[in-house]
Amino acid sequence: MLSVKSYMSEKEQIKRALREASLYKTQGLLEESREKYLELLNYIRESQKFSTNQELIDAVEKKIKELEKSIQEFEQGPKTLELSTQVQDLIKNLFTFSNTDEAAAVEGAVALAKFGQYERALEEFQSLLEKGIMPVVTAKNIIRCYLSMNTPEAGEILPAMPRAKTKRKKAQQMIIDISGVSIRFDGGPLKGQTVDFDVDFQSSNTVSIVISTNQKHVADCLEPGTRLEDMQCYSPITVFRSNGIVSRKATIKQGPRKGDYMIDITIEED
Amino acid sequence: MAIFNAKNRIIECKLVYYGPGRGGKTTNLEYIFRAFNKHTSSEMVSINTQGDRTLFFDFLPMGLGKIRGCDVKIQLYTVPGQPKYKSTRKMVLKGVDGVVFVADSLEIQRKANIESLKDLAENLAQENKNIFKIPLVMQYNKRDLEEKGIPLMPVELMQRELNSKLKVPYYEASALKGSGVGATLKEALLVTLRHLQKELQWTK
Numbered sequence: 001m002l003s004v005k006s007y008m009s010e011k012e013q014i015k016r017a018l019r020e021a022s023l024y025k026t027q028g029l030l031e032e033s034r035e036k037y038l039e040l041l042n043y044i045r046e047s048q049k050f051s052t053n054q055e056l057i058d059a060v061e062k063k064i065k066e067l068e069k070s071i072q073e074f075e076q077g078p079k080t081l082e083l084s085t086q087v088q089d090l091i092k093n094l095f096t097f098s099n100t101d102e103a104a105a106v107e108g109a110v111a112l113a114k115f116g117q118y119e120r121a122l123e124e125f126q127s128l129l130e131k132g133i134m135p136v137v138t139a140k141n142i143i144r145c146y147l148s149m150n151t152p153e154a155g156e157i158l159p160a161m162p163r164a165k166t167k168r169k170k171a172q173q174m175i176i177d178i179s180g181v182s183i184r185f186d187g188g189p190l191k192g193q194t195v196d197f198d199v200d201f202q203s204s205n206t207v208s209i210v211i212s213t214n215q216k217h218v219a220d221c222l223e224p225g226t227r228l229e230d231m232q233c234y235s236p237i238t239v240f241r242s243n244g245i246v247s248r249k250a251t252i253k254q255g256p257r258k259g260d261y262m263i264d265i266t267i268e269e270d
Numbered sequence: 271m272a273i274f275n276a277k278n279r280i281i282e283c284k285l286v287y288y289g290p291g292r293g294g295k296t297t298n299l300e301y302i303f304r305a306f307n308k309h310t311s312s313e314m315v316s317i318n319t320q321g322d323r324t325l326f327f328d329f330l331p332m333g334l335g336k337i338r339g340c341d342v343k344i345q346l347y348t349v350p351g352q353p354k355y356k357s358t359r360k361m362v363l364k365g366v367d368g369v370v371f372v373a374d375s376l377e378i379q380r381k382a383n384i385e386s387l388k389d390l391a392e393n394l395a396q397e398n399k400n401i402f403k404i405p406l407v408m409q410y411n412k413r414d415l416e417e418k419g420i421p422l423m424p425v426e427l428m429q430r431e432l433n434s435k436l437k438v439p440y441y442e443a444s445a446l447k448g449s450g451v452g453a454t455l456k457e458a459l460l461v462t463l464r465h466l467q468k469e470l471q472w473t474k
Binding site: 024080081087 | 364379
């Protein structure tokens with residue numbers, strides 16, 4: 001904080017404050033620089049020696065205006081940038097962690113969307129959907145992309161979306177109302193064990209299970225991209241076997257099951 | 271999430287420079303790119319917006335050569351420091367193996383440092399990682415500004431506020447001039463590789 005002392009120290013303090021404010025500006029700390037200039041302006045106006053120095057007051061006010069313009073430009077600037085194909089490819093590559101090709105392809109497209117590369121992400125998702133890869137996840141992401149792009153397509157997209165392969169669609173339609181799944185683990189710490197899960201939610205061929213925090217070791221075996229061979233699915237009318245893939249894993253943020261793991265499993269056709 | 275290819279004896283790991291906006295994370299990487307060019311295999315990628323602020327991340331791949339028969343490759347990243355880019359920071363932190371926290375020594379950045387460290391802890395927790403367990407090195411940047419009469423926080427105060435519980439190695443630095451940058455990186459690589467060695471047993 002600036003304080004009024006002798007004439008010399010006042011001058012020194014003004015110089016020091018100017019130096020500080022200017023340095024903050026060069027460091028890109030625009031708000032902090034503006035604050036410092038405002039503080040200085042008040043100091044000058046209250047000073048017996050400098051309050052009549054209109055030239056100094058004008059110079060500080062000019063600096064404040066310049067900073068306010070820069071701050072506004074920054075705040076109104078784009079939150080994202082359309083990147084070159086090379087950089088987009090790099091993003092896809094750097095933010096893909098799954099071992100399976102299908103899950104990795106979805107993950108790469110999700111990464112593009114998260115970095116605001118919606119048009120490229122849309123191309124990728126539409127191609128994945130046409131190939132019938134994780135259709136629920138890809139379809140949801142197509143809608144998310146359109147919503148983020150704030151285009152009118154968002155409301156019209158569902159009927160216009162490319163259709164997944166017919167055979168797969170039929171298989172999805174056959175999967176109805178699954179109340180539980182049995183998963184046999186072929187690797188990891190639970191190798192050879194079969195664990196039963198209740199299905200908490202189902203959307204088309206994707207079922208969601210919830211695993212409590214004290215079963216973390218089980219949740220750890222179900223990372224996105226994990227293939228689940230020969231799962232047993234229980235429905236009120238039948239029991240059938242199918243393969244599946246872990247399509248999403250999240251931690252529940254609120255409510256009575258806060259902290260538990262929500263895992264989505266996409267059931268594949270045989 | 272380090273990748274260890276046992277067949278080809280290659281280990282790849284990810285080091286993220288974290289910290290408040292305009293604290294010098296990109297400047298650290300730029301200095302590393304210039305000073306350690308023998309180890310950098312390609313150009314540094316920076317995705318900036320106006321005012322040279324990091325919008326997404328900076329990326330610099332490095333090769334450390336062979337360590338105990340393994341080819342060690344490192345990927346260095348920075349995150350955008352401004353609070354509004356939280357989701358991008360979370361994305362960049364995915365699969366992180368080690369962190370350098372670049373704290374800004376400017377007195378006016380005192381609160382920003384604390385908030386950024388808290389944000390790091392939260393984002394790591396969402397990745398099922400613990401800030402007390404992950405390899406972490408603290409860097410107190412911009413120490414050179416003291417010469418210019420700019421108010422800085424004493425290192426003791428920064429230690430007390432940022433590192434009294436973590437108790438991780440710390441370095442004073444000036445990323446602009448390069449002092450302390452190499453030492454920070456070396457220590458970060460050392461603690462990260464030591465941690466991975468224990469976890470993956472890749473030297474056996």
